[in-house]
Amino acid sequence: MTPQTISIFGSTGSVGVSTLNVVKSANARETRFNIDVLAAHNNVEALANQAIAFQANMAVIANADKYADLCVALSGHDIEIAAGAAGLCEAAARPCHRSIAAIVGIAGLPSTLAAVQAGNDVALANKESLICAADLLKAEALKSGAHILPMDSEHSAIFQVLQDRGDVEKLTLTASGGPFLDTPLDQFATISVSEAMAHPRWSMGQKISIDSATMMNKALEIMEAAFLFDKKADEIDVVIHPQSIIHSLVHYQDGSVLAQLGEPDMQSPIAYALSWPDKRLHTDVKRLDLSVLGQLDFYPVDPIKFPAIDLAKQALQAGGAMPLILNCANEVAVSAFIAGQCRFMDISLIVEKTLAAYAGLETRAVSPNSLEDVLKLIETGRQIAKKFLI
């Protein structure tokens, strides 16, 4: 098979590193993938090491102040170097077989959009982009012919078992419940950043770990599923499944339910997004043995402890810019929590207040359809949310 070209935006993060692991183990059997672009925010040393180890064609550092450092780190190597927001978008527009959108937060939108506009198939981990700009990304994908392929484990599961012949009744996203599934609500006030970071099943970046602890990650995933699979809020359920073995389920009209199972390891959904529509890649992921596991548990979500799920459904039902506003409020609140400016339990509260305040505005926007409109709305959402920081 002719090697295929992969570019990774957010290569030094948790998903980025897992993607490079998948590439490495696939290439150990036969050279399946070449790396064109690797891009990161600040970590020059990690980016340069990756670029050298994987013989990337180009390395991009989003923080333009680090350009000179990257040049020093890559001197003597035949690797193109770029920096800053424009460098990131130009790199994203270079043709490739798969563009991995693995930047965290709304910062990932410009490069994801540039990749889609260039007609590159995007493997999407960066759910925040889709939530903020679903109509825009989907319209541009339609124009350019790009596919937006899910890489989030739940959405990959649905993608793998979805036979959409107009007979799907609903989707169920599974949720581990995060580190505070069994923590009484009256202890939520004193939860620290390091406690919130300690996810029982998945090893992930800081923001998504905190999102998992508040279950805002599942809230974002409801919206992500709605946009990826064209479903409404009442067609998407969430069930707590602490073992994270069933990654999600599709319910059909005849009563059949199809699920995808596997050990909780991002390498499986990443491998699927890299290989689709060709045959699956071999990975080193631990093999699932149900007889050893013995038991799988399921519970409903406690809406008082985890109000994020209801907030996402309300935002989806309201439509327009509400999903974007929810995402912006959450990004503001999570940063504030990390900086010690608000408590853990304030995160969902800030999101709720921001949504209510935005809903009360007379100048509410419809769903934005240009990057400029999206960026303006993001600023509006951020400004409203900041007012609710105590």
Ligand code: NAD
């Ligand atoms: P992370 O914090 O580990 O890594 C983030 C990456 O983005 C880093 O490479 C960083 O350099 C880059 N980055 C951050 N800000 C940037 C900016 N302004 N410009 C350019 N690059 C920037 O995050 P992660 O856990 O790998 O998550 C990445 C995305 O994937 C998130 O949207 C997350 O929700 C999603 N996701 C992650 C997992 C997981 O297992 N970690 C699973 C599913 C989905």
Ligand code: MG
């Ligand atoms: Mg997920």
